[in-house]
Amino acid sequence: MTGAGGTTTAARFLGAAGDIPVDTPRVPAREAARDELADPRYHEHDPNLLERGVDRFWQWIGDLFTGAADAAPGGAAGLVVLALAVIGLGAALWWRLGTPQRPARTERPIRGGTALSAAEHRAAAAAHAAARRWTEACQDRMRALVRALEDRAVLDPRPGRTADEAAAEAGRLLPAYADRLRSSARLFDDVTYGGRTADESAYRALCALDEDLESARPLLAVGTAGGEER
Structure with a gap:
C-alpha cells in the first residue's frame, strides 16, 4: 500500500525518466558514433620493434649527414663539393681502367x-x-x-x-x-x-x-x- 508521500515520489521518478528518450533516431546516432570514432585517441598505437628500428635508422642517417656537413669546410656546400669530387674521381678511374669484367684484349x-x-x-x-x-x-x-x-x-x-x-x-x-x-x-x-x-x-x-x-x-x-x- 502506497501513501500519499509514496505516490508523489513515484510521480517524480516517472517524470524524470520521461525526460530521457528511450529510442534514439538512427541518423543522429550514426553521426554521433562516427564523430566519436574519429577521435585521434582511438587511432594512436605504440610503434612495434620494426618501426622503432626504421625510425632510429633514418635518425642515424640524418645525424650522420648533419655531422658531416658541420665537419666539412664550408658546411653543407663543402660537403656537396666533396661528394662531387669523389664521384668525378670514380668516373675518371672507371674511364681509365675500364670495367673489371672486361675480357683480355689479346x-x-x-x-x-x-x-x-x-x-x-x-x-x-x-x-x-x-x-x-x-x-x-x-x-x-x-x-x-x-x-x-x-x-x-x-x-x-x-x-x-x-x-x-x-x-x-x-x-x-x-x-x-x-x-x-x-x-x-x-x-x-x-x-x-x-x-x-x-x-x-x-x-x-x-x-x-x-x-x-x-x-x-x-x-x-x-x-x-x-x-x-x-
Whole structure:
C-alpha cells in the first residue's frame, strides 16, 4: 500500500525518466558514433620493434649527414663539393681502367668473319663518320689500317690477329709510329670490347695515322745494316 508521500515520489521518478528518450533516431546516432570514432585517441598505437628500428635508422642517417656537413669546410656546400669530387674521381678511374669484367684484349681478333679490302673499310669508316657514328668509324678505320699494312707485306695476312698484336708487329718494323699504333690498338679494343665510345678527335687521329703509314718505309724493306729507317 502506497501513501500519499509514496505516490508523489513515484510521480517524480516517472517524470524524470520521461525526460530521457528511450529510442534514439538512427541518423543522429550514426553521426554521433562516427564523430566519436574519429577521435585521434582511438587511432594512436605504440610503434612495434620494426618501426622503432626504421625510425632510429633514418635518425642515424640524418645525424650522420648533419655531422658531416658541420665537419666539412664550408658546411653543407663543402660537403656537396666533396661528394662531387669523389664521384668525378670514380668516373675518371672507371674511364681509365675500364670495367673489371672486361675480357683480355689479346683474345679478340681485329677483323670478323667478313674479309674487306682496305679501301672498303675506309669507305665504311667515312660513311659512319658522316653519320657521326664515331665508334663504328674508328673500328673500320683501324681495320683499314691493318689491312693496308698486310697488303704492303709489312704484316703477313693473318685473320686471327688482334689489334694489340698488329700494333706490336708493325711497331717493330715502323718504330717511329710504335706509340701511335699502340694507342690506336688500345682505342679499338676499348670501343669494341670495353663498352666505351669514341669521338671525332679519336677518329681524326686514326685517319692521320693511316695516311702517314701509307708512305712509311718499314725497316726490313730498306735492308740497312744498322737496322735504321732511311
